[in-house]
């Protein structure tokens with residue numbers, strides 16, 4: 176599982192004694208199921224959230240999160256990612272970050288940057304370790320078009336510049352990663368994108384194609400798009416000042432893999448890791464909890480609106496994580512797994 180804090184986590188403290196659960200190291204929480212942007216490839220998720228907002232009686236309160244964080248710490252969880260919807264709209268975000276940090280769990284934020292510029296230094300003071308900023312283009316008009324929200328591109332670029340200007344000694348331990356979905360709309364601009372990320376000294380860039388069964392083919396990559404992506408990334412790899420020696424093989428393998436599977440990728444279908452065809456590793460190391468208490472095995476399943484593994488308002492977290500639904504999930508390939516792009520994701524580290 177790719178993680179902002181390194182791929183392999185060691186186990187700490189109580190987690191060692193808790194047999195199977197001790198392999199869970201990353202949890203994503205989604206305290207807000209609303210977003211002002213309108214990314215078309217996120218429509219299935221936003222539709223689900225609208226339904227959940229209308230139907231859910233109980234939304235998790237900050238005191239519920241505080242109890243949950245204590246429990247996650249005892250389970251050996253090492254990283255909590257706060258996502259959404261758009262998490263910078265969550266009014267108790269500072270408090271949430273502080274609680275996680277005080278439990279010695281690393282805390283990251285996955286955001287489009289909507290409401291972060293003015294809150295960044297307070298969040299850093301509260302213990303924020305990492306921001307994963309979704310940026311699909313360094314051209315603000317393209318970012319606005321893809322997010323379908325005027326001004327969101329300018330905010331994201333300002334945020335990146337603000338990071339670059341952080342006091343290197345005091346605040347620069349907080350990391351900034353960019354999350355870029357590879358799309359027909361940005362394929363030809365990736366050299367510029369990577370050059371921009373390098374110039375702004377971001378810590379790294381995650382690339383992956385779009386995931387999910389979408390109602391339009393507009394965001395799936397054609398064979399031509401994949402050739403363009405390969406050309407653009409190769410060009411940057413050949414020109415960058417960053418020492419990529421230890422990363423080149425992984426980058427080339429990622430590009431080769433996309434070319435080999437281009438026929439299915441153009442329909443949004445991704446090949447599972449051929450070495451692990453029987454089940455997926457992601458749910459063995461991570462899970463997700465939504466604002467209404469629903470627990471999901473992974474991002475793809477949550478986005479697809481599949482039934483949750485359980486809800487923490489009705490069962491304890493341990494009952495859910497040791498329960499039958501979780502066992503079935505862990506030992507089988509789910510029908511939505513072929514639309515998951517996790518096996519086609521690469522992190523290019525820049526620092």
Ligand SMILES: C[S@@+](CC[C@H](N)C(=O)[O-])C[C@H]1O[C@@H](n2cnc3c(N)ncnc32)[C@H](O)[C@@H]1O
Pocket residue numbers: 210214216217220258259260261262285286287307308309354356384385386387
């Ligand atoms: C659902 S968003 C929530 C956080 C925040 N609103 C944002 O956009 O960063 C979490 C991540 O999912 C990514 N994402 C959304 N829809 C996607 C899709 N269909 N395929 C791949 N990634 C997707 C976004 O780019 C973002 O990095």
Ligand code: SF4
Pocket residue numbers: 210211212213214217220221259260261287309322
């Ligand atoms: S900004 Fe994030 S949550 Fe909002 S619509 Fe886009 S991907 Fe979905």
